[in-house]
Amino acid sequence: LLLSISFISAIILSVSSYAQVSEKTTISGRTTDELTGDPLPFVSVVLKGTTTGTISDATGKYRIETTVKSVEIVFSFIGYETLSKTITPGKVQTVNVSLRLSSINLDEVIVTYERKAYRNKGNPAVELIQSVIGHKDVNRAEAFDFLEYRKYEKVQFAISNISENFKQSSIFNKFSFVFDNLDTTKRIGNAVLPVFIKETLSNHYYRKDPESTKEVILAEKTIDLERYINNRGATNYLNYLYQNINIYDNEILFLTNKFLSPIAGTAPSFYKYFIDDTLVVNDINCIRMFFAPRNKSDFLFHGYLYITMDSSYAVRKIDMGINEDINIDWVQNVSIVQDFEQSNDKNWILSKDEISIDFGVIRNTTGLYGQRTISYKGYKMNEPISENIFKGPEKLIRIDTASLNPGYWDSNRLVPLTRSEKQVYSTIDSLNQMPEFRRRMDIITMFTASYLNLGKIEIGPVFNFYSYNTIEGSRFRFGGRTTPEFSRKINFDGYLAYGVSDNTFKYNAGVTYSLTPRTIYQFPVTSLRASYQKDVRIPGQELLFTQSDNILLSFKRGVNDKFFMNNIFRLDFLHEFENHFSYQPGFSFNRQYSYGNLNFTSSDTLSGINEISHLNISELYVNLRYAPNESFYQGKTYRTTFPNRNPIIQLKIAGGSNLICNDYDYLRLQFSISRRYYISILGYTDVALEAGKIFGQVPYPLLFMHRANQTYAYQKYSYNLMNFLEFVSDQHASINIDHSFNGFILNKVPLIKKLKLREIVTFKALYGRIGETNNPDYQDNLFTFPADDAGIPLTYNLTNKPYIEAGAGLSNIFRIFRVDFIKRFSYTGNPNVDETGFRVQFRLDI
Structure with a gap:
């Protein structure tokens, strides 16, 4: 989440x-x-x-x-x-x-203007827009061989539609001074209260051949809310929402969705165009053209294009928004304004870009008003740029030390701040000094991030304080960690848990040391970590953004009584680079016990002499990861990545040997690649491919245990109708497809379209096998697969057919839920299997 x-x-x-x-x-x-x-x-x-x-x-x-x-x-x-x-x-x-x-x-x-059916043929407005489309390649910024400019960006949030009752509410009794900073310049007839501002100054570089871009951030300034939110991550998320709108692109990524540009090559098939007027914009004669979607529920814009009245057919100005019928949540109104100015060589270049969004539950009631304003200056066209500029990642942070001086921003802003914008910095500083404000914000953060900040330490995750499973019964856990207020270099974390039914304590203790001046929450990270954990684990359960003892995962279907008890010491080193490549070598030693109704026994168990108490699993490993131009939100425990046009590639290599006290000798390789593909107005598809292979002989606890899910919560990267420990392999390959139509179909159905539901289809297939070397049916010295009390096997080899499940669902139910109906198509004769089922996910999307 x-x-x-x-x-x-x-x-x-x-x-x-x-x-x-x-x-x-x-x-x-x-x-x-x-x-x-x-x-x-x-x-x-x-x-x-x-x-x-x-x-x-x-x-x-x-x-x-x-x-x-x-x-x-x-x-x-x-x-x-x-x-x-x-x-x-x-x-x-x-x-x-x-x-x-x-x-x-x-x-x-x-x-x-006559009242008649709209058509493209013989329509002067369509003929004009076709001329604009025909001249796109010469009018866009990418027509230059080289381009360099200075960019100033200002992102703001404000509370909007403020009524007198709102100002007099008891929650503001101690903070009423904030209303002295109401801004009446943002929205005519509607004062807003600024609560957030961030300014960024950067240099941009573009090269056509080979095509490359570079942004070098020189200075940043923002209000101080780092105690409650990750400022860098929040900025990344806002950039993900807003994106950079290039009207000359055929498709425009905006508010996490792909919109078709009104001057795309296929735009006349989806838009209606009307010539409205001729007028002068800054001494330039222009034709003002109104455009609107043919279908108001499609991901299209409406508004005005100002087209130059000369042979260039360039866009002089844009003033557009989106229709309220589009399936987008929390957004009540959008305004996009772009101004272009003519350069010395007569080309048109972007000079100002302003996007304003009204966020709220109900239109025209109290909500949030967000605005991003960008100004461009100092253009240099077709002046060669050094090859060294384009080396490394597309975005670099190179803060100018002079930006820390008090007068830096007054002399370097391309556009001055208004009085209210200046005042928001001091207003937030004043609030941060008030204990009551900090207490309220800490409570909000506890529910959104699951940690309660107490200054130098924070306790949590609060949703893991209680959980339930069939072996431990009621499980109580208490833990926490230190914060950067304790130390920016060193971080301690740990927890203590107790199961009422098994009467056993579990615990974890860890220490992480940052090898840079940054904290371990600030990218790029270079750190050294050591930890020791004694705790239970469900075989085959792998969770990405939560922990297994989260209270919401306590409710499970079927039988769930087979656990591992792990005693793990881990030491690893993490090094991240600015280009978002990272490597993480490490060493781990795990004394693993069977737990609950799971036993480690070999095939001649009837003799009573081959029951094994535990495994010694000692590994050297390295994890490699590459995510070009990745942006993410750094949460309290996990990073949430925002999709972009680039894949995320991971390779994990691990080896065990008797030489390092492992009971077995082996090499394990795992490879994965994932990416989001946007399919214009048809939505987007998330695709993930995985493959793995084990070299050497190992018992089933060391084989690949495929991600299963016996909870009722939908898990995107797990097999939602597979049982825990149902399938193991020593080599496998899989594909996971999750497509969202974003309401493309249901938005066209009367009445139903008012619900703004979004259609989803999923498909997952897993191919795998166990070679004779690792199959206990052929090797007496290996552990037998788990079975129930009647001796019926519960763990299987994927033989000559894949495991397949597929589903269809709806998201955006009441704006916060996703529900999937899933069907399993193979291995339906296995015990305790559900062939179909519904899964629910709590999910907030725009």
């Missing part, structure tokens, strides 16, 4: 509960053509003097619910006369309007 999403969502839900419902104004109605009486779609409906509004749907219907006060509503549409109507604030009312046709003069040609 993304901590950043949880944190933002918690704030949204908190502030939304204070929305002033009693002051809500509701206006609904229908827009029609005065002459024909036909419904008019795409009519702009806005409260005068504000940015609050909507667009009429395909049947001409519209609806606005808002707490913003206005006495007049304005209706406008290209080719029609603008109409205003008086409304009454705080009331529910119906306003139906009929708009009258008008005509405009475009380049000395009179274009008369």
Whole structure:
């Protein structure tokens, strides 16, 4: 679960509960053509003097619910006369309007708007957009052989739609001074309260052949909330949401989804275009063109393009947003504005980029307003750039020491801050000094990150304090770790657990030492860690973003009474590079005991002489990982990676030998690669491939135990209908496909589309086998596979067919749940097997 999403969502839900419902104004109605009486779609409906509004749907219907006060509503549409109507604030009312046709003069040609079916053929607007498409390659920034510029980025968050009741709420009794910093410049008629700001200054470099890009971050400044959230990770997440919008790309990644650009090669098949007006933008004659989706639920934009009235057909300005019918959560409104300026050689280059997003549960109620503003200066075109600049990762952090000086930002910002923007730094500093604020933020963090910060130490994970399984019964655990306030170089962690039924204590103790001036939570990490753990483990259960004794995983299907008791000492070294390659060599020694109803016995167990008490597993290993241009959120325990266009590649190599006190000699190799593929408006597909092989003879505890799941929680990288310890292999290959349509199908179904459900299909296949060397049916000295009390085997070899399961599901149920129906297609005759089942996942997505 993304901590950043949880944190933002918690704030949204908190502030939304204070929305002033009693002051809500509701206006609904229908827009029609005065002459024909036909419904008019795409009519702009806005409260005068504000940015609050909507667009009429395909049947001409519209609806606005808002707490913003206005006495007049304005209706406008290209080719029609603008109409205003008086409304009454705080009331529910119906306003139906009929708009009258008008005509405009475009380049000395009179274009008369007639009410008729839209078509591309013979449409001057489509002919114009085709000319824009035809000139994309010469107008885009990538047309230059070399390009260099300075970039200033400012990301802000503010609480929006603030009512008097909200300001007077008891939760702000001790913090009322924050409302002295209300900003009335961001949204007309709607003051916002800034709560977050981050500024970044960087140099950018581009080379066409071979194509390469580089960003060198020179300076960063942000408010101090590092105690509660990872600032670097939060910035990565915001960049993942916003992305860099290049209107000349065919597809634009925005809000974690792929949108089709209005000037993509195939755009005329998905958009409608209307020539609206001719006007002058900074002394440049332009044609203003309105565009809108043919299907309002598809991932498409709507808004205005300003196209230069010359032979270049360049985009001078963009002013666009997204439709409210698109299947995106927590987002109530979007505004994207880009300005282009003409360079000395007459090319058009981006000068300003501003994206504003209203986050909230209900439109026009208290929520969060986020804005990213980027200014570009100092362009250098076609001046050769040194090859050394492009070496290494695409993004480098090279903080200029001068940026720590008090006056640095005043002289280096490309755009000055407003009074409210300046004040937010001191406001947050004041809040951080208040014990009551810190207590409340620590409680929020405890529920979103599962740790309670007590200063130099933090206790947790709190969701692991209690759990249940059939062998331990009720399991109680208490633990924690030190924080950077204790030491930036050294970190201690540990826990103590106790099972009521087995009457056994388990524990873990570890120490990690950072070999850089950074903490172990700051990338890139170079560290040395030593730990010792005595605890139980379920064979075949591998969890990525939680621990096995999480209370939410206590409920399991089928039989779950076979455990390992591990006594592990581990020593490893981790070295990460800025290009996101890392290596982690290490040594581990594990004295492993069978536990619960599991026994280590050889094939002639009837003689009673070959029951083995434990295994000595001593390994030298190295883990290699490469994730080009990876961005992630560094949580309290795990990293959450944000998908990009690059794969994540991992290779794990481990070896055991009698020379290092291992009971067996072997070499184990594991390889995996995963990536997300975006399929335009059809959604995205996550694909993961894995393979592994063991050289040497080992008993089944040292074979590959394939990831199984007997809980009712959906686990993306596990086989959700496979039982624990059901299959083992000494060589295997697998494929895991998870595709989300993002509501592409259901968004077109009346009534159902209002639920904003998202369709999901999954497919998982596992091929594997056990050679005779590692098969106890052929080797008497190896442990026999586990069986039940009746002697029926419970662990199997994947023979001549793969294990296959597939499913279909829905996500975004009540905005927070994913439910999958899964069917198992092979090995259905194995004992205690469910052929079908439902699995649920708690999931917050945009």
